Amino acid sequence: MDSYARHLITHAGHPIAGPLTEAALADVLDAALAHRPDAGRLLDLGCGQAVWPLRALTARPGARAVGVDVNGAALAWAAEEAARLGVADRLELREASATGLTWDEPFDAVLCVGATHAFGGLLPTLAAARAPLAPGGCVVVGEGFWERDPDPAALAALEAAREDYGDLATTVERVVAAGWEPVYGHVSTPGEWDDYEWRWTGNLARWALDHPDHPDAAAAAETAAAHRAGWLRGYRGVLGFVTLVLRATCPPVRTGG
Ligand SMILES: C[S@@+](CC[C@H](N)C(=O)[O-])C[C@H]1O[C@@H](n2cnc3c(N)ncnc32)[C@H](O)[C@@H]1O
Numbered sequence: 001m002d003s004y005a006r007h008l009i010t011h012a013g014h015p016i017a018g019p020l021t022e023a024a025l026a027d028v029l030d031a032a033l034a035h036r037p038d039a040g041r042l043l044d045l046g047c048g049q050a051v052w053p054l055r056a057l058t059a060r061p062g063a064r065a066v067g068v069d070v071n072g073a074a075l076a077w078a079a080e081e082a083a084r085l086g087v088a089d090r091l092e093l094r095e096a097s098a099t100g101l102t103w104d105e106p107f108d109a110v111l112c113v114g115a116t117h118a119f120g121g122l123l124p125t126l127a128a129a130r131a132p133l134a135p136g137g138c139v140v141v142g143e144g145f146w147e148r149d150p151d152p153a154a155l156a157a158l159e160a161a162r163e164d165y166g167d168l169a170t171t172v173e174r175v176v177a178a179g180w181e182p183v184y185g186h187v188s189t190p191g192e193w194d195d196y197e198w199r200w201t202g203n204l205a206r207w208a209l210d211h212p213d214h215p216d217a218a219a220a221a222e223t224a225a226a227h228r229a230g231w232l233r234g235y236r237g238v239l240g241f242v243t244l245v246l247r248a249t250c251p252p253v254r255t256g257g
Helices: 004-010 022-032 053-058 072-085 122-130 152-159 169-175 190-210 217-235
Strands: 041-045 064-069 092-097 107-113 133-146 180-187 238-249
Touching: 004 072, 004 190, 022 053, 022 107, 022 133, 022 180, 022 238, 041 053, 041 122, 053 064, 053 072, 053 092, 053 107, 064 072, 072 092, 072 180, 107 122, 122 133, 122 169, 133 169, 152 217, 169 180, 169 238, 190 217
Parallel strands: 041 064, 041 107, 064 092, 107 133
Antiparallel strands: 133 238, 180 238
16 A cells, blocks of 8 residues: 555544644634635645645635645645535646745745754744745644653654654744744644544554455554554653744844743
């Protein structure tokens, strides 16, 4: 089973590829497009199935959006969903790496949620998001942070290093020092995390049980069990996720961190 086929199974019934509810997603979009309540141009870097743009376009009849991702299958899903929702004429999908692209017109909101690895981390992502941002526009960035100091079990489960993230305060201080001001933020709750992980592991386990004769069934069951163990014995309550809505400050504010 390729990773996208597995993604479609693991993420069934969950809005995005991260621990946020539909309500949280709507709150973040409202905050990011508060200055353009009915319209606005939105760019989603590493959009996956483009759920953020799809929600923005559905709620705002005058809005337009561009989604960029390297995964053509995810974009094909997004195109079908856009047609179903009647917003296809306002959504442009580009199959490309989000790094190094240039844009003719500025965007009122630039999003990169759960895809900062594409740019080499949080601060390089923010640097890349600055160029296409219209004056007064917002960047939405979704990133992990350490809720608690990670022990070796958590790091092993995440295949991460301690330096990959800071704690929440340090993460926000780094963002501010890089020239950004948070105007809204959503810290995923333990309930949002648990829902995300139960769906991920439960959907895959259910698929394996429902397809016992499929050649990938045993591997899927093993993956579900290993992921569940890595979460429950490793990073549950250790890895956090914050979605920040940011405005650029000029000049950058230096606050340490
Ligand atoms: C965890 S998913 C997040 C998807 C989406 N932002 C969401 O919130 O549901 C990360 C996405 O980043 C995409 N990605 C990774 N590297 C990329 C790159 N260099 N350019 C564009 N997309 C990339 C992956 O294909 C994947 O769809």
